[in-house]
Amino acid sequence: MFIKLWGTRGSLPCSGPETVQYGGDTSCVEFRTERESDWVCILDAGSGIRRLGLHVDKIIRRADILLTHLHLDHIQGLGFFAPLHDPNVEVHLYGPAANTEELHALLTKYLSPPLFPVLLRDLPCQLHLHAVNAGEFTIGDFTILSDFVCHPGATVGYRISSSSGTMTYISDHEPALGTKKFPLDPDWTSGFTLAKEADLLLHDSQYTQDEYKSRAGWGHSTIQDALKFAKLANVKGFVTFHHDPAHSDEELDKFLASALAVVRPKFKVYAGREGSEFGLP
């Protein structure tokens, strides 16, 4: 499995000299069976998907985009994904199901005037929408397990498996919410089944311990809690993700080093930087 990070920032895109190394684009991850193919799978459509779109435009014939939830930082790049404007491309868009409104209606809130000039229905690509529930489905050679996780509003995480390995993506997640001592027993830990023994876990690592004190309930994890979650799940590799827009490159390096000194994980830990590539196995 080939994996590339196109956006690792949370909440809001941020550009400037202080975010050059980690990047400023919001959540977007590419995964494929092979590095070069005409079929691309994508996790989230944050602002990072714009550059991915330019990279694959005129090459791909199918794109499957799996949205974890519909907060703006995860869908704001959608209208700028070039293949959506190509009538020869089949685009499958997956998002968490809701009982109040259809996925189409929810996405249209953003992809319609006055917030966006083009209506979802007017996009030239061959668009198919799929509501995601807790359960399993397949996309090509990938088996996808989805489940609802602890984050405000309907939000899912994805466990993606192929013959070459398993990658778990939980971009927005606060499994420590309300726990007096984290982590709890695995059965009582949000997202555990998704992450269990994954080869690579991409996980929310937005806050420092100090910041979390005033932001509990906002739906995000500290770097320390994310590492503890990964340890509980016995993953083989871990990537920090969904960095706070206020954190500079220098601070992110420092925060990760501090968390590693406390948790002392035995698995490999990678700082989630825009442009990073991973291969499974």
Added chain:
Amino acid sequence: MSQKSIELILFRQITSYLNTAAFIIDASEKIIFCNAAAEKFIHFQFSEAEEITVEDWSKVFLIQNTNGENINLKESSIYSSFQEQKLTQGMYNLKPANGEIKQIQVCTIPIISHLNHFYGVVVFFEDNVARRIISVY
């Protein structure tokens, strides 16, 4: 045991912060969590490893109607909330492990997800005569 749904996890989290006695029963009719207030109320230490089946509920506490007659839990409002997946209320005598009978009010709320999946019920109960000192912030 298996991974609990996010709805059960969040109910456990919130009830663990409450002074109102509460326990959670999952869809397979097992008590999977009691908060500290409930443990104190029924004089029973609920270990995290334990999950009590419906058949064993009576080992933890007995309930009676307000006339003092023992009743089967399956005839109670708790169980009808479970079966009908509706909010119910009831008034009973509760006989916990220490034998001290208390009149209680019980409110049972079904845990139904936004996608209409039934995960169990959360049961709140309190002494019918007790009054708590409440600080208002």
